[in-house]
Amino acid sequence: MNPSISDASKELQRMSPIDWAEKACEALMTKFEPENLPPERFHYHQGVFLSGMMKVWEQTKDDRYYDYTKRWVDSHLLEDGRIPKFKSDELDDIQPGVLLFPLYERTGDERYKQALYNLVPLLKQWETNPSGGFWHKGHYPNQMWLDGLYMAGPIAVQFGSTFGEPEYADLLAFQALLMAQYTKDPVTGLLYHGWDETKAAAWADPDTGLAPEFWGRAIGWYPVALLEMFEHMPEDHKDKAALTAILQDLLIALVNYQDEATGLWYQVIDKGDRPDNWLENSCTSLFVHAIAKAVRLGYLDAKYMEHAWKGYQGVIDTLKFDEQGRVVIGQICIGTGIGDYAHYIARPTSENDLHGAGAFILMCAEMALADEEKAKISQP
Numbered sequence: 001m002n003p004s005i006s007d008a009s010k011e012l013q014r015m016s017p018i019d020w021a022e023k024a025c026e027a028l029m030t031k032f033e034p035e036n037l038p039p040e041r042f043h044y045h046q047g048v049f050l051s052g053m054m055k056v057w058e059q060t061k062d063d064r065y066y067d068y069t070k071r072w073v074d075s076h077l078l079e080d081g082r083i084p085k086f087k088s089d090e091l092d093d094i095q096p097g098v099l100l101f102p103l104y105e106r107t108g109d110e111r112y113k114q115a116l117y118n119l120v121p122l123l124k125q126w127e128t129n130p131s132g133g134f135w136h137k138g139h140y141p142n143q144m145w146l147d148g149l150y151m152a153g154p155i156a157v158q159f160g161s162t163f164g165e166p167e168y169a170d171l172l173a174f175q176a177l178l179m180a181q182y183t184k185d186p187v188t189g190l191l192y193h194g195w196d197e198t199k200a201a202a203w204a205d206p207d208t209g210l211a212p213e214f215w216g217r218a219i220g221w222y223p224v225a226l227l228e229m230f231e232h233m234p235e236d237h238k239d240k241a242a243l244t245a246i247l248q249d250l251l252i253a254l255v256n257y258q259d260e261a262t263g264l265w266y267q268v269i270d271k272g273d274r275p276d277n278w279l280e281n282s283c284t285s286l287f288v289h290a291i292a293k294a295v296r297l298g299y300l301d302a303k304y305m306e307h308a309w310k311g312y313q314g315v316i317d318t319l320k321f322d323e324q325g326r327v328v329i330g331q332i333c334i335g336t337g338i339g340d341y342a343h344y345i346a347r348p349t350s351e352n353d354l355h356g357a358g359a360f361i362l363m364c365a366e367m368a369l370a371d372e373e374k375a376k377i378s379q380p
Contacts, residue, residue, distance in 0.1 A: 052361030081114025189253025220286025263314030
C-alpha cells in the first residue's frame with residue numbers, strides 16, 4: 001500500500017472537527033501570506049474563509065488565526081477607514097466587513113469602526129427591484145440572488161445591534177422575507193437560485209422571473225445568513241417568527257435530498273438521479289453547518305443531527321493530503337452565476353478554493369461545538 005494513503009487513512013480516523021478546521025486554515029495559511037489572498041480586492045472569497053478562521057480562533061484561542069485575519073484586513077484599509085479596492089455596487093464586496101467587528105472589539109482602533117460606517121450605510125441607498133429587493137450587483141439590474149443574504153445580512157444586523165441602529169435588522173429581515181416569498185418552491189420546499197422581478201435576465205422564467213434550478217451553494221448561503229442574523233437580532237423582532245419558520249422549513253426540506261450512500265448533497269439539489277449530476281462539498285458543508293447550528297440554538301429538533309453528522313463524515317471521506325501533508329478539499333464548484341441545468345453541471349471544480357475552504361471551516365467549527373456537546377452527554 002502507498003504509505004501516504006495509509007497515513008492519510010490514520011489521520012482521517014483520529015482527527016476531531018476542530019482538528020480538521022485547523023488543518024484547513026493551515027493549508028491556506030501556508031499557501032498564502034494574508035496580504036496575497038486572492039482576489040486582489042475586498043471580497044467574500046477571503047471573507048468567508050476568514051470568517052471561518054475567526055470561529056476557529058474563538059474556540060482555540062490561538063492568536064495565529066486572529067493575527068492572520070487582522071493582517072488581511074489591515075492590508076485593505078487606509079488610515080481613515082476607507083477601502084480602496086472594493087466594488088461599492090456588489091453585495092459580494094460588503095461581506096468581509098463582518099471581520100471588522102472582532103477587530104474593533106479587541107483593539108478599539110477607530111479605523112475598523114469607520115470602515116464599517118463606510119460599508120454598511122451603502123445598503124440604505126442600494127439599487128432595488130420594484131418590490132424593494134437588493135440588486136445582487138450593479139450590472140445585474142433587478143436580480144436578487146440567494147447568495148446576497150449572506151453578503152449583506154449578517155454584517156448589517158450586527159452593525160445595527162452594535163451601534164444602536166435597529167433599522168438595519170428591519171431592512172435585512174425584509175430582504176430575507178422577500179427572497180423566500182418569491183424563490184420558494186411549494187412542492188420541494190427548496191429555494192431557486194435567484195429571481196428577476198422584471199423577467200429581463202436571460203435565465204429568468206418568462207412568467208415567474210425565477211432561475212431555472214435549485215443550486216446547492218446558493219441555497220446554503222441563505223440559512224447560514226439567517227442564523228448569523230439571528231445572533232444579533234432581538235428575540236422579539238417583528239419578523240423573527242416568520243424567518244424562523246422559513247429556516248426550519250428549508251432545512252427540513254433539504255434533508256430529503258441528502259445522498260443516502262455518501263451523506264453529501266448534489267450540485268443541482270433535486271436531480272441526483274441524473275448521471276451527469278455530481279456531489280459537491282461546499283454546499284454540503286454549508287448545509288451541515290446550518291443544520292447543526294439550528295439544533296444548537298434550538299431552532300431544530302436534535303434528531304436532525306444525524307443528517308449533520310452524516311454530511312460531515314461524507315465531506316471528510318473525500319479529503320486528501322498533498323506531498324507536504326496539507327489537507328486538500330476537493331469537489332468544490334468554482335464561483336458560479338445563474339444558469340440552466342447544463343450550466344451548473346459543466347462548472348469546473350477546484351481544490352482548496354477560498355470560499356469552499358471557508359464553508360468547510362465553518363462546518364468543522366460548528367461540528368466541534370456539537371462534538372463537545374456529545375462528549376458532555378456521554379460523560380457519566
